[in-house]
Amino acid sequence: MTPEIHEIDKNDFPIRLLEIPHPPKKLYVRSNTELSTLLEGKKILTIVGPRKYTKYGKHCIESLIKSLKGLPIVIVSGLAYGIDSIAHEAAIENGIPTIAFPGSGLNDDVIYPRVHVRLAQKILDNNVALLSECRQNKKTTNWIFPQRNRLVAGIAHAILIPEAAEKSGTLITARLAVDYNRDLLVIPGNIDNPMSKGTNQFLRLGATPITCVDDLHEALGFPRSEDTQMKLFGDDNELSDQEKKVLKLLRQNMSRDNIVNELQLSAMQLNILITQLEIKGFNLL
Secondary structure (H helix, E strand, O other), rough: OOOEEEEOOOHHOOOHOOOOOOOOOOEEEOOOHHHHHHHOEEEEEEOOOOOOOHHHEEEEEEEEHHHHOOEEEEEOOOOOHHHHHHHHHHEEEEOEEEEEEEOOOOOOOOOOOHHHHEEEEEHHHHHOOEEEEEOOOOOOOHHHHHHHHHHHOOOOEEEEOOOOOOOHHHHHHHHHHHHHHOEEEEEOOOOOHHHHHHHHHHHOOOOEEOOOOHHHHHHOOOOOHHHOOOOOOOOOOHHOHHHHHHHHHHHOOOOHHHHHHHHOHHHHHHHHHHHHHHHOOOOOO
């Protein structure tokens, strides 16, 4: 049965949303499960990222979410294109509750983006929830997104960003996380990749780097266990001989010019090999 939309009594608002400078005056939910039941005793991790993502960012998010299976956690995101939808899908795949804040009302005929109406239904089918401060028939407008972003940041204990360009809209949510005193978690990226410039900037400003599964578990207050010793990045056994040679030299901090000379490669060939390593999940920072 498709759940109906109802307005949440202000006394039942998620407590963390009442802590932000401009809390919502109204909040609507669509779920078969009470929101308080969904959130009780759980860490809330918001995951946001760019619409145009890399294979590296996708791999990292899917690996990290998989590592959270069975832990008391809820994944929150904005139902948007790109990393947001990847986070929702990965959570569902691993049996982790995921809450979506669409940039619209919650009726099927206005949910935005339209291409994710099925994803919204998938979330509801898994007894999780859609949340919005917009009335149920409100269509999306430009002003809704910054308003929505403050809720996505405000409800969380921590915000995880896998990648973002220097002027990415994702960084708005990152700044809100800092303003709201939420933990900002960032996956480091290659310094030559434009999609890492925004996230690396926040690392310089003191964000917590997430370089492996254990980093994430520690940041969220979860204990380490044998089940969490999963590698976030790539597996050396999946590499070609040439890729292994390049990776070995990079790990020895050899410069690219010296690698070109050592392996008798052209600069273009080396760049292609490095790109292939990044696609396979290796952090080459």
